[in-house]
Amino acid sequence: MKAFENIIKKIFGARVRALRTEKGWSQADFAFECGLHRTYIGAVERGEHDISLENIKKIADTFRVDIAELF
């Protein structure tokens, strides 16, 4: 399962990056709006961080979408 678990982080990160750049937001601006650190958002977008549900919720709220729309 390890490979698939890595894939979900990559897929999620790519989705976050796509939505963020679509809105023309920098990582720093987006991170600030989420209440998270820029380096943390960078790691999430690269699929390197196993993000928790509360932080997924912060990202969804910043994009003003439901969590389901991030998957």
Added chain:
Amino acid sequence: MKAFENIIKKIFGARVRALRTEKGWSQADFAFECGLHRTYIGAVERGEHDISLENIKKIADTFRVDIAELF
């Protein structure tokens, strides 16, 4: 935002519990299928644990649904 973050854990936990009991699975059986510990699943279902994306994926896979269907 703190209250809303707690709410998302409660909502997610209730959804997991509803799907699990609908299938007639015990927490122990479900946890085993997920590759997680029974006490961990119990805490997730009570909304006490800030579950990570990889473990959300394990739960979705065990239910054979997409992650979006858990939200």
